[in-house]
Amino acid sequence: MKRIVCMGGGPAGLYSAILFKKALPAASVEVFERNRAEDTFGWGVVFSDKTMGNFLEADAASHARVAEEFYHWDDIDVHFKGQTVRSSGHGFAGISRRKLLNILQKRAASLGVRQSFQVELDDAGQFDDADLVVIAEGANSKARASQADQFGPSVEVRKCRYIWLGTTQKFSAFTFAFEKTEFGWFQIHAYQFSQDLSTVIVETREETWAAHGLDRAGIDESIAFCEKLFAAYLGQSPLLSNARHLRGSPWLNFHRVACRRWHDGNRVLIGDAAHTAHFSIGSGTKLAMEDAISLVRHVSHSADVGSGLRSYQAERGTEALKLQNAARNRMEWFENVARYENMEPLQFAYSLLSGSQRIGHANLKLRDPPFIDRIETNLARGNGVAKPRPPMFLPFQLRDMHLVNRVVVSPMAQYRALDGVPGDWHLVHYGARATGGAGLVFTEMTCTSADARISPGCTGLWNETQRAAWQRIVEFVHAESPARFCLQIGHAGRKGSTQLGWQEADHPLTAGNWPVWAPSPLPYLPGISQVPQAMTPAQMEAVKNDFVRAATLGAAAGFDMLELHMAHGYLLASFLSPLTNVRTDEYGGSVENRLRYPLQVLRAVRAAWPATKPLSVRLSACDWTDDGISESDVIAIARAMAAAGADILDISSGQTVAEQRPIYGRMWQTPLADMVRNLAGVPTIAVGNIFEADHVNSIIAAGRADLCALARPHLAHSSWTLAAAAAQGFTEQWWPEPYRSAKGQLERAAERAAATGAL
Ligand SMILES: Cc1cc2nc3c(=O)[nH]c(=O)nc-3n(C[C@H](O)[C@H](O)[C@H](O)COP(=O)(O)OP(=O)(O)OC[C@H]3O[C@@H](n4cnc5c(N)ncnc54)[C@H](O)[C@@H]3O)c2cc1C
Ligand SMILES: Cc1cc2nc3c(=O)[nH]c(=O)nc-3n(C[C@H](O)[C@H](O)[C@H](O)COP(=O)(O)O)c2cc1C
Numbered sequence: 016m017k018r019i020v021c022m023g024g025g026p027a028g029l030y031s032a033i034l035f036k037k038a039l040p041a042a043s044v045e046v047f048e049r050n051r052a053e054d055t056f057g058w059g060v061v062f063s064d065k066t067m068g069n070f071l072e073a074d075a076a077s078h079a080r081v082a083e084e085f086y087h088w089d090d091i092d093v094h095f096k097g098q099t100v101r102s103s104g105h106g107f108a109g110i111s112r113r114k115l116l117n118i119l120q121k122r123a124a125s126l127g128v129r130q131s132f133q134v135e136l137d138d139a140g141q142f143d144d145a146d147l148v149v150i151a152e153g154a155n156s157k158a159r160a161s162q163a164d165q166f167g168p169s170v171e172v173r174k175c176r177y178i179w180l181g182t183t184q185k186f187s188a189f190t191f192a193f194e195k196t197e198f199g200w201f202q203i204h205a206y207q208f209s210q211d212l213s214t215v216i217v218e219t220r221e222e223t224w225a226a227h228g229l230d231r232a233g234i235d236e237s238i239a240f241c242e243k244l245f246a247a248y249l250g251q252s253p254l255l256s257n258a259r260h261l262r263g264s265p266w267l268n269f270h271r272v273a274c275r276r277w278h279d280g281n282r283v284l285i286g287d288a289a290h291t292a293h294f295s296i297g298s299g300t301k302l303a304m305e306d307a308i309s310l311v312r313h314v315s316h317s318a319d320v321g322s323g324l325r326s327y328q329a330e331r332g333t334e335a336l337k338l339q340n341a342a343r344n345r346m347e348w349f350e351n352v353a354r355y356e357n358m359e360p361l362q363f364a365y366s367l368l369s370g371s372q373r374i375g376h377a378n379l380k381l382r383d384p385p386f387i388d389r390i391e392t393n394l395a396r397g398n399g400v401a402k403p404r405p406p407m408f409l410p411f412q413l414r415d416m417h418l419v420n421r422v423v424v425s426p427m428a429q430y431r432a433l434d435g436v437p438g439d440w441h442l443v444h445y446g447a448r449a450t451g452g453a454g455l456v457f458t459e460m461t462c463t464s465a466d467a468r469i470s471p472g473c474t475g476l477w478n479e480t481q482r483a484a485w486q487r488i489v490e491f492v493h494a495e496s497p498a499r500f501c502l503q504i505g506h507a508g509r510k511g512s513t514q515l516g517w518q519e520a521d522h523p524l525t526a527g528n529w530p531v532w533a534p535s536p537l538p539y540l541p542g543i544s545q546v547p548q549a550m551t552p553a554q555m556e557a558v559k560n561d562f563v564r565a566a567t568l569g570a571a572a573g574f575d576m577l578e579l580h581m582a583h584g585y586l587l588a589s590f591l592s593p594l595t596n597v598r599t600d601e602y603g604g605s606v607e608n609r610l611r612y613p614l615q616v617l618r619a620v621r622a623a624w625p626a627t628k629p630l631s632v633r634l635s636a637c638d639w640t641d642d643g644i645s646e647s648d649v650i651a652i653a654r655a656m657a658a659a660g661a662d663i664l665d666i667s668s669g670q671t672v673a674e675q676r677p678i679y680g681r682m683w684q685t686p687l688a689d690m691v692r693n694l695a696g697v698p699t700i701a702v703g704n705i706f707e708a709d710h711v712n713s714i715i716a717a718g719r720a721d722l723c724a725l726a727r728p729h730l731a732h733s734s735w736t737l738a739a740a741a742a743q744g745f746t747e748q749w750w751p752e753p754y755r756s757a758k759g760q761l762e763r764a765a766e767r768a769a770a771t772g773a774l
């Protein structure tokens with residue numbers, strides 16, 4: 016390679032120039048930057064100790080200079096409702112952005128990188144003769160915009176406004192402070208990054224910002240407002256701006272940038288030009304510089320630029336997505352502070368610290384054991400247990416049903432029934448999971464009539480034979496375990512009469528199809544699925560009565576709890592979503608109308624189901640497409656369900672329409688359960704890629720849900736909870752008597768592993 020051009024002299028552009036020059040000393044490496052070398056907007060930048068390790072390996076010279084300038088801190092303070100909660104062991108360091116850029120500029124110059132300042136670039140076209148053009152222009156990159164077809168950028172403008180300020184106040188810890196005004200919450204994210212300066216970012220919801228007239232405020236008025244609101248944390252120190260020259264409001268919206276493709280020909284996106292991560296996880300500069308490390312490694316070790324760029328994106332795309340997911344969770348936490356305002360400060364702080372879903376209970380315990388002791392002691396007290404324990408082992412009460420812990424075996428269709436009758440497979444399957452330690456075990460979706468089934472293999476509950484077969488399993492569960500058993504009932508609607516899960520799922524049967532019904536005549540897979548009949552009021556009445564019959568048979572079989580399946584695009588779910596319900600009568604249109612039939616079913620079932628036993632409703636709280644069910648719909652639905660007798664809501668998502676575009680990740684649906692629990696004030700079950708004990712502990716301790724359901728992990732490990740108890744040293748865990756000898760062995764193995772640091 017002869018010529019490499021970096022468009023933009025921020026951390027990404029400068030660091031890639033340095034590393035390219037080191038890897039390919041004979042190449043000409045140039046950086047073009049619109050600002051002067053000494054200009055910089057913004058204040059501090061934070062790096063974790065781990066990130067610094069990566070920089071040391073990539074370039075020891077700049078690492079040494081950066082390390083000299085660092086201001087270190089270990090603690091995080093959360094100020095909320097007049098109290099301060101401190102947690103320790105976080106190991107971060109701050110540096111001024113200006114210093115960081117100056118160090119990188121000097122290092123680049125010493126290696127022979129050519130730097131041109133005060134050059135405004137328009138697109139990458141002028142560098143066609145270069146072998147590689149690194150587009151490092153930051154979040155608002157013009158070069159990326161001019162090639163939108165190739166890079167496929169999406170830019171999401173978020174709900175908060177923030178202003179990035181400095182102050183001479185010295186903060187002894189990373190500081191989050193929350194203040195409520197008559198129009199809503201404001202928060203500061205503040206940290207010291209040098210001997211005499213700190214960064215203060217003030218953030219609030221767009222509507223709160225506008226209600227205070229800050230949309231018309233210039234920099235001085237904005238600073239005066241923030242100084243007054245946060246005076247308690249600033250001492251007498253003023254807030255400072257270094258962005259007075261910028262036009263427009265000093266209050267910005269965060270832009271969440273993601274790109275489908277990061278390279279085209281010899282042009283490559285890097286840093287904020289490719290992806291942004293909300294400042295609350297403090298990882299933007301880290302990501303930008305680690306992109307540079309990866310880019311240079313892949314390009315300089317590949318036979319050709321194209322394959323180097325492909326492997327760069329393959330590596331960094333995954334990392335960026337992980338961090339963007341974590342940042343999205345944290346960003347949404349800060350956008351929705353009002354949800355958590357009823358928490359006491361300790362749990363509020365825990366919820367904040369674990370809000371990215373990247374740092375969990377075990378990690379916080381490692382960082383600050385006394386902090387986690389306080390959390391566990393508080394939780395134990397609140398749940399009537401004498402000794403602190405891992406949060407997943409806290410008991411839970413719903414009506415007269417007592418659960419010994421917070422772990423749930425999520426409903427999973429087995430497709431093994433004959434004529435809806437559960438057989439030996441089901442006895443073994445549910446029996447093993449009940450004796451496996453989970454507090455609550457769900458049946459699969461059990462259908463209310465033969466034509467309500469998804470497939471011919473689904474279980475049902477519309478006759479006495481099925482009742483008796485279920486009763487055999489219920490009696491086993493009750494005789495052999497402390498687990499409670501929940502019957503999930505549902506009607507497949509337009510997704511009925513389809514093949515078994517491991518065949519062509521959602522596709523019609525190859526023979527013997529039965530007619531399907533739905534609120535509206537819209538097929539699930541156009542051109543493939545049956546077109547459902549729009550239900551008449553008489554059919555709706557009949558289906559409602561089928562639900563009541565199933566509930567009555569379920570009570571007779573001895574189930575402890577009942578769940579109505581109103582998720583995943585099945586019949587009742589398809590009344591709730593505007594994508595599948597386009598009726599023009601009183602059952603379609605507004606959310607009140609779409610709720611009407613599901614609520615009629617719920618009320619009728621609640622009346623038939625014993626008052627001492629709890630009832631759950633499973634919801635898809637997001638359709639993962641435009642124009643699907645909205646957040647306000649979900650809250651209205653949750654409140655209406657609770658008022659009609661639902662004791663808990665099992666919060667899933669999607670599967671409403673085939674063209675959904677879900678964003679997967681660990682615990683990916685938990686933010687929805689959190690929203691419903693803390694906004695609508697209804698207990699929830701979280702589900703979806705919760706696969707470690709640490710996930711369950713974190714969700715429960717943070718008050719994001721009341722129970723955690725695990726589906727696939729329980730397929731592989733029926734005794735998931737027994738193993739999790741042993742691994743965490745929770746010796747009070749119940750075990751089936753015939754298996755007791757394994758308990759001690761597992762506990763000792765876990766103790767040994769902990770002692771040798773293997774855990
Ligand atoms: C409020 C806030 C707080 C943050 N806090 C942190 C933090 O604590 N820790 C952290 O790691 N990150 C933080 N970030 C993120 C961080 O600022 C960015 O993620 C990081 O700077 C990205 O580096 P970059 O080089 O990709 O882009 P940038 O730093 O934006 O650099 C791009 C450069 O390109 C130049 N440029 C752009 N267009 C042109 C053009 N057309 N012609 C010439 N030059 C051009 C720009 O002037 C700029 O110098 C924060 C961001 C914000 C908004
Ligand atoms: C094999 C299988 C069958 C499922 N059947 C049902 C079902 O009958 N009813 C239901 O509500 N969800 C069903 N689900 C969804 C799960 O309950 C759960 O919501 C989903 O798998 C996400 O959890 P996980 O990431 O822990 O697997 C099924 C999932 C799997 C893997």
